[in-house]
Amino acid sequence: MPLVRRVGQWNLQNEGRRLRSRTRTIGESSAHERPLLRPLPNEVFETGRWFTPRVNRFGQITVRSNTYSGWVMPQGVMGRRIRPEWRGLRLWNVGLVLP
Structure with missing residues (x-):
């Protein structure tokens, strides 16, 4: 696992990587799922x-x-x-x- 300062930097470094025996790379999976994601809600989510x-x-x-x-x-x-x-x-x- 590489040491990075920001999540976006980690994402860029790992876009071409494959997880175990999956057919898609991390970048391909992310591009496939991105249109399916909904925006975050405006209200605060209580975690406690x-x-x-x-x-x-x-x-x-x-x-x-x-x-x-x-x-x-x-x-x-x-x-x-x-x-x-x-x-x-x-x-x-x-x-x-x-x-």
């Missing part, structure tokens, strides 16, 4: 998953069997529900406090 865990007395929340501790929790949220967003291996938007 939202949870509403309660902050325990130690300032911890449990999301998907993992416990996260106080340094990510805002002050004064013990016993209240917060709404973090789970994206892969990280929690985002932890500071949003629900009533």
Whole structure:
């Protein structure tokens, strides 16, 4: 796999390459599929998953069997529900406090 700075540069370098036993090159397959592609939607696609865990007395929340501790929790949220967003291996938007 060549090291490149941009995806377009990688595409140009690999247009004539064949994958395994396929009859078309990468460039030929791309030219065949390009007219079939639709434009990207204007709205943002949400990749995360939202949870509403309660902050325990130690300032911890449990999301998907993992416990996260106080340094990510805002002050004064013990016993209240917060709404973090789970994206892969990280929690985002932890500071949003629900009533």
